[in-house]
Amino acid sequence: MGFKVIALAALVVVALARPENLPPYGYGGTTPSSGPAKYDFNYAVNDPPSGNDFGHQEARDGPNTQGSYYVLLPDGRLQKVTYTVNGDSGYVADVTYEGEAQYPTAPPRPYTPAPYHA
Template identity: 65%
Template sequence: MPQVLVVAAAVAVAFGHPESAYSVPVDPEKPAKYSFNYQVQDDASENDFGHQEARDGPDTQGSYQVQLPDGRLQKVSYTVSVDSGYVADVMYEGEPQYPADATAGYA
């Protein structure tokens, strides 16, 4: 029971004071600016995916890729702007592979 009270008190303090030591001050007068990326490549499971994006002001640009079940790598590059919205360019690398036993029983 004491642990529940401690957690409840911590939650109340966090929500009661949004400008805590862990919050980042936001100035709505300044344009947004950020950048992030991640990449995962696992040769054992043949998994390859990642994403990167950057924004400076109203425009955002980024790309991501994902290994598809048919063996191809799908790559998407995109931009987001006030004027044109979300615009994507989708490309594929490799040829689709369909194992013979994957379609067994669907005759």
């Protein structure tokens, strides 16, 4: 009998401790701050001493997005990607390369054995 009273008391405590005002789950109505996305941005970095040359630009109006980005690859080519996203069509990209890939030959390094400690 004692166990039933303790179990009933614990159940009452748990029920009373439950918050009354739980937030609704799911998506609510559209508010001015949660309306369709509309933005436009771009950036670029060109630092010849470090070899960094890359950039990105994108514009979105509701479900339609278009943009491009580029990067100077280690082999000397410039990779450009132009993309669009129209509604539920998904990400559609066009990738192009400018220049010829160059692989300079590195001078051979002499073999140096790792130190051995006995």
